[in-house]
Amino acid sequence: MTELLTARQMRDLEQAAIAAGTVTGAGMMEKAGQGVVSEILKRWPELRIKPHRALVLCGPGNNGGDGFVIARLLIRAGWSADVFLSGDPEKLPPDARTNYDRLTTLTDVHAWDAETIRDGARPDVIIDAVFGAGLTRPLPRDIAQVLGARGCRRWKRSYEITRVAVDCPSGLNLDNGMLPFDGDPADEDFNPWPDFVNSADLTVTFHSPKAGHYLGMGPLICGRIAVVDIGLSGEAIERSMAGQPPDPERARLAEPRFAGRPVRRWPGMVLSKNSYAGHKYHHGHVIAFAGGVGRGGAGRLAARAALRIGAGLVTLVCPRAAVMENAMHLNSVMLRGLDDPKDLARVADERVTAFCVGPGLGTGARTRDLVAQVLARAESERDWRRPAVVLDADALTSFADDPGALFAMTHARTVLTPHEGEFGRLFPDLAQSARADASKIEVARLAAARAGCVVLLKGPDTVIAAPDGGATVHAATYNRQAPWLATAGAGDVLAGMIAGIAASPTAPDLIVCAEAATWLHTEAARAFGPGLIAEDLSEMLPQVLRAAQDQPE
Ligand SMILES: NC(=O)C1=CN([C@@H]2O[C@H](COP(=O)(O)OP(=O)(O)OC[C@H]3O[C@@H](n4cnc5c(N)ncnc54)[C@H](O)[C@@H]3O)[C@@H](O)[C@H]2O)[C@@H](O)CC1
Ligand SMILES: [K+]
Numbered sequence: 001m002t003e004l005l006t007a008r009q010m011r012d013l014e015q016a017a018i019a020a021g022t023v024t025g026a027g028m029m030e031k032a033g034q035g036v037v038s039e040i041l042k043r044w045p046e047l048r049i050k051p052h053r054a055l056v057l058c059g060p061g062n063n064g065g066d067g068f069v070i071a072r073l074l075i076r077a078g079w080s081a082d083v084f085l086s087g088d089p090e091k092l093p094p095d096a097r098t099n100y101d102r103l104t105t106l107t108d109v110h111a112w113d114a115e116t117i118r119d120g121a122r123p124d125v126i127i128d129a130v131f132g133a134g135l136t137r138p139l140p141r142d143i144a145q146v147l148g149a150r151g152c153r154r155w156k157r158s159y160e161i162t163r164v165a166v167d168c169p170s171g172l173n174l175d176n177g178m179l180p181f182d183g184d185p186a187d188e189d190f191n192p193w194p195d196f197v198n199s200a201d202l203t204v205t206f207h208s209p210k211a212g213h214y215l216g217m218g219p220l221i222c223g224r225i226a227v228v229d230i231g232l233s234g235e236a237i238e239r240s241m242a243g244q245p246p247d248p249e250r251a252r253l254a255e256p257r258f259a260g261r262p263v264r265r266w267p268g269m270v271l272s273k274n275s276y277a278g279h280k281y282h283h284g285h286v287i288a289f290a291g292g293v294g295r296g297g298a299g300r301l302a303a304r305a306a307l308r309i310g311a312g313l314v315t316l317v318c319p320r321a322a323v324m325e326n327a328m329h330l331n332s333v334m335l336r337g338l339d340d341p342k343d344l345a346r347v348a349d350e351r352v353t354a355f356c357v358g359p360g361l362g363t364g365a366r367t368r369d370l371v372a373q374v375l376a377r378a379e380s381e382r383d384w385r386r387p388a389v390v391l392d393a394d395a396l397t398s399f400a401d402d403p404g405a406l407f408a409m410t411h412a413r414t415v416l417t418p419h420e421g422e423f424g425r426l427f428p429d430l431a432q433s434a435r436a437d438a439s440k441i442e443v444a445r446l447a448a449a450r451a452g453c454v455v456l457l458k459g460p461d462t463v464i465a466a467p468d469g470g471a472t473v474h475a476a477t478y479n480r481q482a483p484w485l486a487t488a489g490a491g492d493v494l495a496g497m498i499a500g501i502a503a504s505p506t507a508p509d510l511i512v513c514a515e516a517a518t519w520l521h522t523e524a525a526r527a528f529g530p531g532l533i534a535e536d537l538s539e540m541l542p543q544v545l546r547a548a549q550d551q552p553e
Helices: 007-020 025-043 062-076 094-104 114-119 141-147 192-196 297-309 320-327 341-347 365-375 393-397 403-407 420-426 440-451 490-502 510-528 534-549
Strands: 002-004 053-058 080-085 109-111 125-129 162-166 202-206 224-228 251-253 285-289 313-318 334-337 354-357 388-391 414-416 454-457 461-465 471-475
Touching: 007 025, 025 062, 025 094, 025 162, 025 202, 025 224, 053 062, 062 080, 062 094, 062 125, 062 162, 080 114, 094 109, 114 141, 285 297, 285 490, 297 313, 297 354, 297 490, 297 534, 313 320, 320 334, 341 365, 354 365, 354 490, 365 388, 365 393, 388 490, 393 420, 393 490, 403 420, 403 440, 414 440, 414 510, 420 440, 420 454, 440 454, 440 461, 440 471, 454 510, 461 510, 471 510, 490 510, 490 534, 510 534
Parallel strands: 053 080, 053 125, 080 109, 125 162, 162 202, 202 224, 251 471, 285 313, 285 354, 313 334, 354 388, 388 414, 414 454
Antiparallel strands: 002 251, 454 461, 461 471
């Protein structure tokens, strides 16, 4: 799978490759510039027909150096280019300086001036090479004045100007996807969006995408992402093998591609029914719990999803009073009544390999007891490992007053699947409102370490983290958007799908099951399209599973 690097990791890779003598800084910069130009011409072939005008905006570091290369290549191709530099040419780092000198033999590089830039001729393409991975502070005001959404409105048909960001739209923090603003939100006239937010139609990044392209604001402002090779090594393939847990050091993106190519049979290879022809117990037995009278829907959604994704058997367990009601809705899902959680063994024998606890259960003592009973189950004589436990919704909220009590019971075969609200109740110091500059990847890692289990923090940028630091981002963004997935019950279905995959005695590591479930869940939503309600997700799974199985090798 694709690695998602931090700015620091990218810098370290570059430094190591330079030290090993496999690349030079200047060589990488040349390739970076060439890559941007070729991606532009690939995406907009009409720009090849005749030379156009570019406005190339360069910054004081190596991102600016890429900009000088791009300007030179475009001028050589017959384009006219207006080039501006924010910063002192004398202070440019060496490779950027070399490219500055080469460029100034072809054209002038003007000092940054917002008014002059905006009074200039209308460009066809704007190249944003002001800041890349090195930005450490909010975008300075004179730069935001040009790059911000208001910046180019002075030109006619400004909406037709193609905007290309080098590495990232300047201002984006590539580690956390945040856009720090240089202003006081308390001011009445502070409106970051038109003034500061810089967005692109295309973002061309190098070697590997960075976390910030897929977290937070990243997907809202990068347009589309293209990744170009600048000659660094391919060790990432080993570190990020599909089906294996993620590398503790480097986060990855859950997707069936690597370096632009399809990965062999992922996520189909994670599902036991794709690889093993046994009887139903060979694919595991899931128990999903449902709430009391009139509150069974969420549990039923989870149960059906567990069965559809491939569990051999699924039993819905509900209070006795709700048995009749649930019976009217279920056929292939089995049903048992249970009032006192202490009697769990009566309905769940040792062949149960996964539990899904939470959807529709209601918060309170009974739910806490149920969670405690389920988490206390040990490995059985039949199965070499403990049953997997997926805790969602009310199973999480029931511990809001004492998260430590939950974390004392959770074990390595547990997955917590909170949305931001539930996450904030269990990890108040890591909540969205409290996390400051820490990335969603970092906070999910900290949460997983504290709980000693897998934590799946939902969102369009879902992060799944394991206690050892392994982390995966699942992106329902860019060409995989499915905003209609924000619908009641969709989370219950996801919890059921994770349990259904993890139930197989041959299932891989839990985090890998969670990755596959999350990806398939979004695929099901995309396959259905707008108008989706939670019931539709499980019904789309056969189609999605067939496609996952038939992936080109
Ligand atoms: N050899 C390499 O390291 C390569 C780097 N490449 C490019 O280099 C970029 C990283 O270069 P750098 O590390 O030089 O970083 P940047 O060029 O992103 O920015 C660093 C510069 O901006 C200044 N700065 C940071 N925040 C500021 C703020 N808020 N206001 C004013 N100035 C600020 C810093 O003092 C420094 O001068 C990548 O994004 C990529 O575009 C590519 O050319 C590939 C090869
Ligand atoms: K940039």
